[in-house]
Amino acid sequence: MDLSLVLIAVGAFLLGGAVKGLVGLGLPTVVLALLGTALGLREALLLLVAPAFLTNVWQAATGGFFEGLLKRLWPMLLATVPGIFLGTAVLFRADQGTLDILLGAALCAYAVLGLAGASFAAPGRHERVLGPAIGLMTGLTAGATGTLVLPVVPYLNALGLRRDELVQAMGLSFALSSLTIGAILTAQSTAAFEGIATSLLLVVPALAGMAMGQRLRQRIAPARFRRWLFLSLLILGANLIRRGLAALV
Numbered sequence: 001m002d003l004s005l006v007l008i009a010v011g012a013f014l015l016g017g018a019v020k021g022l023v024g025l026g027l028p029t030v031v032l033a034l035l036g037t038a039l040g041l042r043e044a045l046l047l048l049v050a051p052a053f054l055t056n057v058w059q060a061a062t063g064g065f066f067e068g069l070l071k072r073l074w075p076m077l078l079a080t081v082p083g084i085f086l087g088t089a090v091l092f093r094a095d096q097g098t099l100d101i102l103l104g105a106a107l108c109a110y111a112v113l114g115l116a117g118a119s120f121a122a123p124g125r126h127e128r129v130l131g132p133a134i135g136l137m138t139g140l141t142a143g144a145t146g147t148l149v150l151p152v153v154p155y156l157n158a159l160g161l162r163r164d165e166l167v168q169a170m171g172l173s174f175a176l177s178s179l180t181i182g183a184i185l186t187a188q189s190t191a192a193f194e195g196i197a198t199s200l201l202l203v204v205p206a207l208a209g210m211a212m213g214q215r216l217r218q219r220i221a222p223a224r225f226r227r228w229l230f231l232s233l234l235i236l237g238a239n240l241i242r243r244g245l246a247a248l249v
Helices: 003-023 027-038 041-061 066-093 096-116 124-145 152-158 163-188 190-216 222-248
Strands: none
Touching: 003 027, 003 041, 003 190, 003 222, 027 041, 027 096, 027 222, 041 066, 041 096, 041 163, 041 190, 066 124, 066 152, 066 163, 096 124, 096 222, 124 152, 124 163, 152 163, 163 190
């Protein structure tokens, strides 16, 4: 990458890390929204692998609820893996214009749901059936667009988990998705392996951003920050859709 792209990448991971430190999620979403525009989705995903995986392992290991969450969520987590394999088949076969549209649509959907405050109904006795379905859909979305939050985050919110449980559960899901995507990308080619190796360097700004976000949590109301975040993602998503449609015409 030339200097301008290096600066964009460092800035994207600083900002994405700060968002994650402040609200517990958003690193891949913010990074893909910014780098997807500058580099393209496939290239941005390569740079995202190591920072996303390591920060989410950290999040998944913190909280004290790991064993209980794993016992409850393993069917959903397990179903995520084949979904990612199906989603990455789209990622490798689609042209850049189509990928821009898919990523833009995922960002817009996430933003609209967040701005509307939409939530799932509690699954109750249907959790055993609904969990794997949510996992499969999450994997499809993650594999095709790199966005790890839909529909798993609204679903986890509907389970009535305590705040620390919710943050740790999101870390579990995100870490598994990041690891699976990274393994699939690495297996594709030597160039992909080199891109993921480069992403190790971007762990530093991602962790620095997380530390900044955790400090900002004491000064900025998370609800207000989320609102501005969702508005920004809506604009970025709409621009990606516009670019994708223009490329296909």
